[in-house]
Amino acid sequence: MKRKLGPKTLVHPLPAVLVGTYSEGGTPNAMTAAWCSTCCMDPPCVGVAVRRERLTRVNIERTRAFTVNIPSTSLAAKVDYIGIVSGRDQADKLDRAGMRTERAGLVDAPLVVDCPVCLECSLKDRLAIGSHTWFVGEVLEAHVDEQAFTSAGDLDPKLIDPLVYCSSDHCYYGLGARVARAFSAGKKLSRSPR
Amino acid sequence: MKRKLGPKTLVHPLPAVLVGTYSEGGTPNAMTAAWCSTCCMDPPCVGVAVRRERLTRVNIERTRAFTVNIPSTSLAAKVDYIGIVSGRDQADKLDRAGMRTERAGLVDAPLVVDCPVCLECSLKDRLAIGSHTWFVGEVLEAHVDEQAFTSAGDLDPKLIDPLVYCSSDHCYYGLGARVARAFSAGKKLSRSPR
Numbered sequence: 376m377k378r379k380l381g382p383k384t385l386v387h388p389l390p391a392v393l394v395g396t397y398s399e400g401g402t403p404n405a406m407t408a409a410w411c412s413t414c415c416m417d418p419p420c421v422g423v424a425v426r427r428e429r430l431t432r433v434n435i436e437r438t439r440a441f442t443v444n445i446p447s448t449s450l451a452a453k454v455d456y457i458g459i460v461s462g463r464d465q466a467d468k469l470d471r472a473g474m475r476t477e478r479a480g481l482v483d484a485p486l487v488v489d490c491p492v493c494l495e496c497s498l499k500d501r502l503a504i505g506s507h508t509w510f511v512g513e514v515l516e517a518h519v520d521e522q523a524f525t526s527a528g529d530l531d532p533k534l535i536d537p538l539v540y541c542s543s544d545h546c547y548y549g550l551g552a553r554v555a556r557a558f559s560a561g562k563k564l565s566r567s568p569r
Numbered sequence: 570m571k572r573k574l575g576p577k578t579l580v581h582p583l584p585a586v587l588v589g590t591y592s593e594g595g596t597p598n599a600m601t602a603a604w605c606s607t608c609c610m611d612p613p614c615v616g617v618a619v620r621r622e623r624l625t626r627v628n629i630e631r632t633r634a635f636t637v638n639i640p641s642t643s644l645a646a647k648v649d650y651i652g653i654v655s656g657r658d659q660a661d662k663l664d665r666a667g668m669r670t671e672r673a674g675l676v677d678a679p680l681v682v683d684c685p686v687c688l689e690c691s692l693k694d695r696l697a698i699g700s701h702t703w704f705v706g707e708v709l710e711a712h713v714d715e716q717a718f719t720s721a722g723d724l725d726p727k728l729i730d731p732l733v734y735c736s737s738d739h740c741y742y743g744l745g746a747r748v749a750r751a752f753s754a755g756k757k758l759s760r761s762p763r
Contacts, residue, residue: 519571554645
């Protein structure tokens with residue numbers, strides 16, 4: 376039996392990321408976003424929903440660039456702080472959170488280097504939906520901590536230890552146990568006779 | 570130290586969902602998608618990236634509707650199968666996977682009722698990006714299993730037990746431990762003096 380909850384956007388779970396931009400004058404800024412997803416393979420693009428009133432919206436439209444930075448669970452309180460406070464009110468909020476930035480190599484936006492994964496994105500397109508605009512950035516470079524690779528050289532999401540957001544209880548989670556391998560676990564079903 | 574991996578879309582993690590549509594003639598179909606996110610609050614909207622060649626793209630454009638269904642980890646192999654096989658080749662793939670559907674109440678699309686969360690979406694907008702199109706659906710109704718609520722009546726993501734996808738190793742995961750409460754854990758930082 377299911378309960379009807381009305382028009383609620385209960386997509387579970389979503390990544391909790393920091394969207395990095397430069398404010399006018401070159402101050403690095405970031406906002407916390409969970410409404411973020413890969414949205415194209417060729418070219419490789421990432422999208423993020425930004426509310427119209429946000430400083431990040433103004434910054435992306437001016438610089439035509441942003442970064443998507445994936446924090447580890449150890450950064451949860453800092454990530455939450457960056458989501459609570461606007462760069463309009465505390466221009467030094469990244470400093471205050473103890474989050475270090477570096478200028479990205481290919482786009483006009485700051486990498487939040489304390490995050491194990493940083494993606495440099497060049498604004499490719501945008502879609503104004505309602506309260507939020509979906510900004511599509513073409514990923515030009517991905518930077519990943521050496522510690523996120525296994526000794527065999529494979530990228531291991533458990534070593535990234537990404538922060539995960541659930542909208543249903545407004546809480547951050549970690550990544551759980553590995554359940555199955557994609558493009559593999561379902562093969563036995565496709566082979567089975569009716 | 571970070572390693573540069575080139576233009577890779579390493580957003581972590583993403584939800585593994587089933588996008589439900591009706592094929593021509595009314596056969597229920599679904600595709601597995603991880604490139605899916607809430608993308609607007611007002612109106613409440615969910616977006617999903619669909620490759621141009623997919624039957625789901627044709628179906629959404631004809632019916633102007635789709636559902637987003639969030640499976641539990643116990644459904645991993647079935648979800649993976651639904652992602653491997655096209656409804657063009659196996660029109661009965663949902664049946665074959667043992668996944669039951671029901672017509673949605675408000676839109677022309679099937680709910681995959683074995684999933685604990687089903688969202689009815691009416692196509693609101695679309696953005697052709699490259700290989701993929703970002704389809705924006707306005708959520709008209711959310712259906713959630715009674716078992717996903719605590720005895721206090723709160724929705725608990727651990728009871729939904731959503732399937733989580735990581736693109737870096739192409740594996741499905743479960744949801745891990747709760748780390749912090751959003752809009753709360755960061756407050757102590759916003760109050761602290763410099």
